Amino acid sequence: MSTVLDSKIPAGPLKDKWDNYKNTIKLVNPANKRKHTVLVVGTGLAGGSAAATLAELGYNVKSFCIQDSPRRAHSIAAQGGINAAKNYPNDGDTVWRLFYDTIKGGDYRSREANVHRLAQVSNNIIDQCVAQGVPFAREYGGLLDNRSFGGAQVSRTFYARGQTGQQLLLGAYQAMSRQIGAGNIEMLSRREMLDLVVVDGKARGIITRNLVTGEYERHFGDAVLLCTGGYGNVYYLSTNAKNSNVTAAWRCHKRGAYFANPCYTQIHPTCIPVSGDYQSKLTLMSESLRNDGRVWVPKKQGDDRHPQDIPEEDRDYYLERRYPSFGNLVPRDVASRNAKMATDEGRGVGETGLAVYLDFADSIKRLGRDVIEARYGNLFEMYERITGENPYEVPMRIFPAVHYTMGGLWVDYELQSNVPGLFVLGEANFSDHGANRLGASALMQGLADGYFVIPYTLGNYIAGNSFSAITGNEEAFNEAESAADARIQKLLSIQGTKTVTEFHRELGQIIWDQVGMSRTASGLRTAIDQVSALREEFWQNVRVPGEPTTYNKNLEFAGRVADFLELGELMARDALEREESCGGHFREEHQSAEGEAMRKDEDFTHVSAWQHTESGHVLHKENLDFENVQLTTRSYK
Amino acid sequence: MANSMNITLKVWRQAGPDVKGGFETYQVPDANAHMSFLELLDVLNEQLIKEGNDPVEFDHDCREGICGSCGVVIDGVAHGPQKRTACCQLHMRHYRDGDTIVIEPWRAEGFPIIKDLVVDRSAFDRIIASGGYISANTGAAQDANSLPIAKADADLAMDYATCIGCGACVAACPNASASLFTAAKIAQLSLLPQGDPERKTRVKSMVDQMAEEGFGDCSNHAECEAVCPKGISISSISRMRREYVKAMTD
Numbered sequence: 001m002s003t004v005l006d007s008k009i010p011a012g013p014l015k016d017k018w019d020n021y022k023n024t025i026k027l028v029n030p031a032n033k034r035k036h037t038v039l040v041v042g043t044g045l046a047g048g049s050a051a052a053t054l055a056e057l058g059y060n061v062k063s064f065c066i067q068d069s070p071r072r073a074h075s076i077a078a079q080g081g082i083n084a085a086k087n088y089p090n091d092g093d094t095v096w097r098l099f100y101d102t103i104k105g106g107d108y109r110s111r112e113a114n115v116h117r118l119a120q121v122s123n124n125i126i127d128q129c130v131a132q133g134v135p136f137a138r139e140y141g142g143l144l145d146n147r148s149f150g151g152a153q154v155s156r157t158f159y160a161r162g163q164t165g166q167q168l169l170l171g172a173y174q175a176m177s178r179q180i181g182a183g184n185i186e187m188l189s190r191r192e193m194l195d196l197v198v199v200d201g202k203a204r205g206i207i208t209r210n211l212v213t214g215e216y217e218r219h220f221g222d223a224v225l226l227c228t229g230g231y232g233n234v235y236y237l238s239t240n241a242k243n244s245n246v247t248a249a250w251r252c253h254k255r256g257a258y259f260a261n262p263c264y265t266q267i268h269p270t271c272i273p274v275s276g277d278y279q280s281k282l283t284l285m286s287e288s289l290r291n292d293g294r295v296w297v298p299k300k301q302g303d304d305r306h307p308q309d310i311p312e313e314d315r316d317y318y319l320e321r322r323y324p325s326f327g328n329l330v331p332r333d334v335a336s337r338n339a340k341m342a343t344d345e346g347r348g349v350g351e352t353g354l355a356v357y358l359d360f361a362d363s364i365k366r367l368g369r370d371v372i373e374a375r376y377g378n379l380f381e382m383y384e385r386i387t388g389e390n391p392y393e394v395p396m397r398i399f400p401a402v403h404y405t406m407g408g409l410w411v412d413y414e415l416q417s418n419v420p421g422l423f424v425l426g427e428a429n430f431s432d433h434g435a436n437r438l439g440a441s442a443l444m445q446g447l448a449d450g451y452f453v454i455p456y457t458l459g460n461y462i463a464g465n466s467f468s469a470i471t472g473n474e475e476a477f478n479e480a481e482s483a484a485d486a487r488i489q490k491l492l493s494i495q496g497t498k499t500v501t502e503f504h505r506e507l508g509q510i511i512w513d514q515v516g517m518s519r520t521a522s523g524l525r526t527a528i529d530q531v532s533a534l535r536e537e538f539w540q541n542v543r544v545p546g547e548p549t550t551y552n553k554n555l556e557f558a559g560r561v562a563d564f565l566e567l568g569e570l571m572a573r574d575a576l577e578r579e580e581s582c583g584g585h586f587r588e589e590h591q592s593a594e595g596e597a598m599r600k601d602e603d604f605t606h607v608s609a610w611q612h613t614e615s616g617h618v619l620h621k622e623n624l625d626f627e628n629v630q631l632t633t634r635s636y637k
Numbered sequence: 638m639a640n641s642m643n644i645t646l647k648v649w650r651q652a653g654p655d656v657k658g659g660f661e662t663y664q665v666p667d668a669n670a671h672m673s674f675l676e677l678l679d680v681l682n683e684q685l686i687k688e689g690n691d692p693v694e695f696d697h698d699c700r701e702g703i704c705g706s707c708g709v710v711i712d713g714v715a716h717g718p719q720k721r722t723a724c725c726q727l728h729m730r731h732y733r734d735g736d737t738i739v740i741e742p743w744r745a746e747g748f749p750i751i752k753d754l755v756v757d758r759s760a761f762d763r764i765i766a767s768g769g770y771i772s773a774n775t776g777a778a779q780d781a782n783s784l785p786i787a788k789a790d791a792d793l794a795m796d797y798a799t800c801i802g803c804g805a806c807v808a809a810c811p812n813a814s815a816s817l818f819t820a821a822k823i824a825q826l827s828l829l830p831q832g833d834p835e836r837k838t839r840v841k842s843m844v845d846q847m848a849e850e851g852f853g854d855c856s857n858h859a860e861c862e863a864v865c866p867k868g869i870s871i872s873s874i875s876r877m878r879r880e881y882v883k884a885m886t887d
Contacts, residue, residue, distance in 0.1 A: 052775070056775060071802055072699075076703055086782075130781040131773035133770075133794075136781075142787050160798075174770035175770060177765045178766070178770045181768075187762070241704060275671040278680055382701070385719075385722060386673075386728065501683060550652070551752040551755055554692060
């Protein structure tokens with residue numbers, strides 16, 4: 001039966017909620033913290049910052065990552081920057097404005113209180129990172145530099161060349177490393193979480209598999225923090241790293257945690273286009289490029305002249321034309337949809353026709369090549385390596401690609417899922433970005449959750465609960481470990497004719513075609529049938545080579561693709577259920593005459609949280625109350 | 638198809654850490670000039686799986702040259718022939734139809750082989766844990782702009798900070814030294830005022846830990862700089878040495 005979820009938003013005016021919360025929570029005595037073990041799964045910005053901070057506070061932390069080192073989590077690949085409401089440029093920024101832009105950018109489908117807290121702690125993040133030695137870009141006077149990102153009319157983005165994610169992650173990794181060296185964090189690398197263990201109704205442990213030896217391990221403690229990132233790899237081709245996956249979150253979902261808004265996915269407008277069917281992943285070109293690059297396609301269909309031979313009057317700078325006030329810096333969902341519209345009209349460029357130009361010629365003329373090189377040199381180099389073309393001379397060819405997932409496990413204001421003791425941080429939760437995430441906000445959210453939110457909310461949970469002594473030999477652990485092993489044995493025993501990658505590609509194509517930039521009821525119904533059929537075939541015909549007891553990447557991937565095959569269907573169901581267009585979720589049935597997204601606030605101002613049951617998925621709703629912001633049609637015109 | 642290529646691969650295969658390894662030769666008849674090097678290995682692996690053989694294991698993740706997961710020696714050069722490029726960003730357009738390519742794992746005492754091309758680089762994590770950080774507990778920071786840092790220093794610190802921890806420097810060094818990796822972190826933090834309070838203990842602990850992990854010393858071959866996918870300069874190593882001498886003599 002469907003219920004209405006309680007988000008536990010604190011009382012009081014919006015700007016006081018977080019302070020009110022902090023003033024009234026229960027605290028754990030410093031001497032008692034070391035008696036509590038916290039399991040932190042994932043070491044990206046959210047997991048790394050949480051593990052370091054909790055260990056500094058005195059908790060006994062165990063940390064897990066699937067890569068060979070915590071420094072390799074995919075946050076490292078974030079390029080452009082991190083937002084904060086410092087207002088150093090004196091251009092009118094405030095906490096309120098950052099909050100408002102983020103709520104509006106998310107197309108009014110996120111929680112006011114969470115987003116306001118995010119904006120409030122944004123400034124602390126920058127302070128913290130500078131103290132750790134993160135080398136942000138600076139002006140000649142020695143002070144920090146800012147740039148602009150989509151969906152904002154102020155410059156509030158801090159950056160470290162095109163490698164901001166790397167530098168922030170290394171900051172968190174180094175803070176963690178200090179705690180590892182001090183013996184406060186036990187770091188377990190090359191481990192994959194295969195199940196959540198719930199004892200007496202509380203999340204108390206996890207089952208992991210050692211990816212080198214294949215051994216199963218039981219870890220237990222008083223809380224589990226899931227910081228395992230998003231599920232963009234359901235599309236096979238995405239900007240996510242190859243190891244990024246939904247398995248840990250999905251197994252929690254199957255143990256009772258609700259999965260919220262799975263259909264909210266972000267298709268990033270500026271990625272390097274697909275070149276062939278061997279393609280294993282897609283590469284993002286940072287949104288920061290839209291500060292100085294102009295997006296255009298030829299006015300005429302099928303104009304296959306070299307871009308330099310197409311004169312100004314035959315070019316359509318469609319973003320500048322349609323959205324004069326934001327121009328090339330419209331939010332990602334809007335930019336992506338417009339690129340799709342241009343290519344659907346037959347005005348795409350390049351060999352495949354599935355690309356648009358991002359042109360720096362005007363900026364190079366205005367600012368000089370040196371300035372452009374200082375701003376984006378490493379991105380231009382990366383582009384040239386991949387495509388063999390020089391973007392200083394020929395416009396970049398770009399096309400949208402899957403980049404981020406706003407949906408994720410449902411959490412309340414305390415970042416706690418509906419399973420007590422299971423907290424979800426960063427991209428893995430659904431909480432702050434609504435139906436579309438603005439650029440430079442993912443880094444902000446990951447670090448806000450880990451450095452500044454969870455230290456308080458976890459303490460409140462620990463201080464307010466009692467924990468029975470456990471040993472890892474409880475029936476729940478036995479059952480979870482045998483279930484994980486049975487799955488692995490089953491995957492290896494099928495020995496069919498199709499590889500894991502072949503299934504993954506097929507799944508990705510279905511989801512991209514039907515649950516991608518544009519969705520229809522009939523397409524979504526088709527997707528549900530196709531994914532369900534593909535899943536059945538997978539379990540009868542997949543071929544997984546090798547042994548369970550050695551390093552075996554195909555076996556790892558097989559387990560993850562199996563979970564994607566379940567998630568993919570839920571995404572389509574969620575998209576079908578949401579009979580409106582909002583943010584990245586565009587239902588063709590719900591658009592204006594000009595092709596802009598049309599929300600249906602009276603029916604859909606809620607979070608859709610899906611419960612997994614033996615007999616199928618049940619939908620629960622959390623109503624979103626807007627007390628401070630008026631819902632309007634999002635316009636960037 | 639104009640872009641298609643037939644490539645011969647000689648790949649190091651080793652079933653586990655304590656097993657003897659050796660080269661195996663494979664044909665990839667349907668390679669393509671636009672593929673990345675790792676996509677070539679993907680194609681080989683799909684072929685091997687279909688034939689009922691075990692695929693070649695190699696570490697990889699972001700495939701954008703930033704996570705530092707991938708790294709193999711290609712025709713004797715760590716990360717292959719293209720300067721300042723991790724092997725995930727190397728593309729097959731740099732090869733010709735009919736080429737033979739030899740692929741080996743990083744070889745160094747500090748990086749034991751796990752399987753095929755996969756090695757254990759956890760020694761790098763232990764070097765960082767020995768002192769490669771600034772001790773600043775969450776919440777204790779002052780306003781970010783209260784500490785101006787000259788742009789030139791900040792930019793140089795950033796040059797060193799771009800290290801991706803892939804280990805190519807170790808693989809290329811005749812002494813299997815981890816000096817470039819260790820020095821890049823020391824140089825970054827010694828250029829920033831925030832790093833000053835711990836500068837002496839940091840350099841001592843990190844240099845000692847590097848030796849303890851079985852990495853050799855630097856004897857100025859500069860092979861590390863030549864293969865570094867981020868182009869980190871060996872000037873970092875002279876900085877590390879200066880810091881070390883200062884720390885020992887003060």
